[in-house]
Every structure is written in structure tokens, then in C-alpha cells.
Amino acid sequence: MSVRWMAICLLVTMITSCGGGKSNDEEAVMGAVESAPTNSVPDYILNAPDADIEILLIGNSHSALEDFPLIIKNLVEAGTNQTVNSFNTNDWSYLSERSRESGTTYDIVHSRNWTHVILQGQMYSTSGNNTFPTTAAEEWVALLRDLDIIPIMYPEHPRENNFEEGQRVYDLHHTIAQSSNACVAPIGPAWDIAAEWYPDLSLHNEDGNHFNRRGAVLSALVFYQVITEQPANELRFVEGLGVREQLQTDLKRVVTDAVALYPPCEYL
Template sequence: MKDYWLLVMFIALLTACGSDNNDVESDVKANKQSNVSEQYVKDLPITDNSEVNHYKVLFIGNSHVQPLKSLVSTLIEKGLAEKVVTVEVGHGTFLDVALHSEDLIEQLQGNSWSHVILQGQKYSQSREHTYPTSATKLWIQRVKHQSATPMLFPEHPQKGDLVEGQYVHNIHVAIAEEEASCVAPVGLVWDRALQLKPQLELHSSDGNHATSIGSLLTALVFYEMITGQSADLLPFIQELPADEATQSFLGQIASQVIAENENCNY
């Protein structure tokens, strides 16, 4: 019996060591949860809902999606006055952690969304680890099962990181190659804007989250991808952050980068 408890203590000690235990546990859970994807048809084509009369948009993700509800609503209301728009945010976390959230699943399946935007695929900020993408693929399948347009939301890069935007974008492109989805080039748009105007204050003081202007730049990307209308052609909107010249610049950059990156394979 003594030898048995020594063995138990030894195993417990091993599992407590190392800084990546939470990540490993999450990865294992994500892999187990991926089995649920068998109930859906894989790699269905993407439904193009850009011309619907009522844009019903659901964001699922973490804190990066929270400021976008009012911004995307205002852009569509002012840019396309003939359209009706409803934007909601599903209060979630990383997509693998939220995979079996009853509230989020009910929110997704309980409404006829035109577009569902998915943010929260884990990635390694050090680029030293690889995280499973099975949960994100399952979310895409769920969205397509509802006849909504799925859009992946690669996060913008952290302040001062010149390669993270492309790195995160590539992860999401690889996901879309296996499970068809639109990919919003958010990080690439941020990179271009900061290359041309490094004085822009897109990052908040934590170097991670967006300022109001940074959130506006991201919202402009989604305005164009949801509606199919150029962000570059939007009028000046008094209710939004940034002066007229800055709004015009942000719209131009969003449209240019979207045009350069094939983002939906309808």
C-alpha cells in the first residue's frame, strides 16, 4: 500500500510541473470534443448572405468582439439606410472552451442569423506551440448548418509585433481550407494602417486590446465583408470615433487589403 501511494504522489507531482499544463488540458478536451462534428456534413459550401434585406449578425468570441456591436450596427445603418440590421454578441471565451456552452448554442440555433463571426481560436503568441483547430471547424459547421455565412475573425496583432498579424491570419486561412469559411483580414488591415501611419493609436494601454479607433478599423472590415459594399465609399459618420480624414483613411485601407486577400470562396 505504501508503494501505491508513493506512485500516486509521483504522478501528481509530474502533472503539476510545467507552465503549459492548462494549455495541454484544453487541447485534450478540444480533441475529445471534436468527435461531435460527426453529426454535421463537413465542408459544406458557404452561403452568401451579403444581399439580404435584414443583416442579422452574431459575434461569438472573447473581449475583442465586445466593442463591435454598436460600431458595425452604425456603419450599416448609415451606409445602407435601406437595410435593417441586428447585431448581437455571444458572451463566450475561446472557441474550444465555449464549444459546449448551452447558452451560446441556443443563441446560435435560436435565431435566423445571416452572418456569424467567430473569434477566439487559440494561438501561441510566442509561435512555439500549435493549438488544435477542431473546435473552430465545428463552430463553422454549426453556422453553415443554420444557412448563415461563417466568418473567421483573426485577432489584430499585439502592439509592436510585426509578424503576429500575418501569423494569426495564416492559421485561420488554413482552417478555412479544411472547412470552408470566410476569413476577415483584420490583422493584415491593422498592419497596413500602422505601416502607413504609425502614429495611429490603435492599441489600448495594455498593448493588446483596441482603442475606439482600432475597433472602428476592425468594424470597417466586417462592414465590407458582411454587406459586400466598399468601406472606402462610406460617408463621414459623425457618431463614430475619429475625424473625417481618419475615417476616410481607415476605410481606404480596409477596402484595399480586403481586395488583395481572397476572403470568401462562395
């Protein structure tokens, strides 16, 4: 991929997905952008003070937009009264494009005493007609477990008005978690429950693919409950998230119900 094309991809990803890995009859796989390795750990990760809970998101635009790592940090801090670091890697590659032996992501994983690493960027078929290997995700889980880090699979939320994708993508990541002994966040089921309970609630931004602030808070609340093991509906109102108190209450109820139906860490 040329530097020029990579720059174009980064610009348009805010509007729509960009990336490879599709078969002849396949739509573009959501969200990932191939990025050349920089072989350096970003200063914002390297120089951050140590925290009680250290969270790393290895993913793409679905892990970065709407200050998603910061929302997770604020929720976990509010619910635990502990210090929290929550960072996203600085490129948007698929998991299969990230080396488990060297390179930027490998260096970042080894740069801090992470307590939890969220893995997003597994290739999957948007149409459901094709399959992609899960070997890289399983190898990343194995690496994290060797480092005594809790691995959490991140199945992306469904696209707007798509009522089968969330469960299907969750099922794929649940299979990975089961085979490799990881946690899996029930993002798709939580979004499906929200769509059922609150059909007028908009969770996507204008591209119909990425989340808006409300959707980001919903997904972050799922990770809050997975990481803290505390029911989201018992979390107090958290200021500064850009979501009003009553809506936070509604979203917390959704998450607590989803996690009860889909236990996230049964294979650890």
C-alpha cells in the same frame, strides 16, 4: 474554475488577457476567459425586433470592448440602408470551450435567424512556437453552414509593436476558412497596412493588446466590407463613431486595400 477566480478574470481582462490553454513555454493566449454556461439566451438577444441583417459575434473581449458590435451595426446600416442587429455573446470562452451540441452559445445560435456569425476565440500561440487544435472552429463553421448562416473567422489584431503576429494569426484562420468553407476577415493585414501607412497612428489601448476606439473602427470596417461586399472607401462619413471624418477616410482606404489583397470569402 471557481466563481471567485472567474470574477477576478473578468475584472482584469480590461487591462490584460486572462485564461488558460497555454503550454509550458507559452505566454497566455490573448483575450479569452473561461466562463460557466448559463444555459439561457440573454433578453437583449431574445427580445430584439427582427432585422434585415442579423450579426452575432461569438468571441471574447476583442469582440466586446469599445461597443464593437454597435460600431459594426452602425457601419452596416449606413452602407446598406437596411435594419441591422449586431450582438455579442455574454461570455468570453474559447471556441473549444463552447459546446456545439448544447449550452448557452448553442442556444443563442439557434435563437434567431442570423445571417452572419463572426467566430473569434480560436486558441493560438502568441510566441508562434506552439500549435493548438482547430477542430472546434471547424465544427462551429459546419454547424453554421447547416443553418444557412455565413460564418466569418475573426483573426485577432496584433499586439502593439508586434509586426509578425497579425499575418501569422491571419494565416492560421485562413487555413481554417479554407478547410471548412468559411469567410475570414483580414484583420491582421489591415492593421499591418495601417501601421505602414500611418506609423504615428495609435490603434491599441493602454494595455497594448486590446484596441482603442480607432482600432475598433478599423476592425469593424473590415467586417463591414466582408458582410456588405461593398468597398469601405465608398462608405460615407458615419457620425457617432468617435472617429473624425478624415481618419475614417484613411481607415477605409486601408481596409479596401487589405480586402483586395486578401479576399475574404473565396471558399464559400
